[in-house]
Amino acid sequence: MTMIEMTLAALGFALLGPAQGLPAEAARVRALNELEARVSEPERLEHAFAVEAIMVALARRSGGDRQEWALAGLLHDIDLAKTRANPSQHGVAGARLIAGLGFSDAVVHAVRTHDDVAGLPRTSPIARALYCADRGYWAVRASASDTGTSRQRSTAEPPQAAR
Ligand SMILES: [Fe+2]
Ligand SMILES: [Fe+2]
Numbered sequence: 001m002t003m004i005e006m007t008l009a010a011l012g013f014a015l016l017g018p019a020q021g022l023p024a025e026a027a028r029v030r031a032l033n034e035l036e037a038r039v040s041e042p043e044r045l046e047h048a049f050a051v052e053a054i055m056v057a058l059a060r061r062s063g064g065d066r067q068e069w070a071l072a073g074l075l076h077d078i079d080l081a082k083t084r085a086n087p088s089q090h091g092v093a094g095a096r097l098i099a100g101l102g103f104s105d106a107v108v109h110a111v112r113t114h115d116d117v118a119g120l121p122r123t124s125p126i127a128r129a130l131y132c133a134d135r136g137y138w139a140v141r142a143s144a145s146d147t148g149t150s151r152q153r154s155t156a157e158p159p160q161a162a163r
Helices: 003-010 024-038 042-062 066-075 092-100 105-112 125-144
Strands: none
Touching (some): 042 125, 066 105, 105 125
16 A cells, blocks of 8 residues: 555545454544534544444454454444434444445444344354443443433333434
């Protein structure tokens, strides 16, 4: 990769071709730029960063590819605005989007299957980890804000509007 290509990649330009194969830092910058172009709510971005961090920890524990697992965490809800009117497409639309940007098949599969709404099987460790990281985040959030009256309901369910 030339210096010009590295600079453009660091700035997140997609005209360089597939994101797959970029150096880790450039791939993360590309992913973050794509995410921030579509998701602006601070709470959603906080969720993406938290799930990214959980995925890094899980990759370390289970021998997963740190870069791939982090990207899946960061990008998993990239289609939220696009699928708000049609939640059954959540994950599927995001997977289509990031596939078009050239992220790896492993990341695409994890994003496609991360939510139960699509009803698709999670056939890889990265996909199962992403499901757990996403659910775990909402469970912790619910537990932290539990006032005692809501203890009867499941804390593993993300709010419908906050997947
Ligand atoms: Fe989601
Ligand atoms: Fe999520």
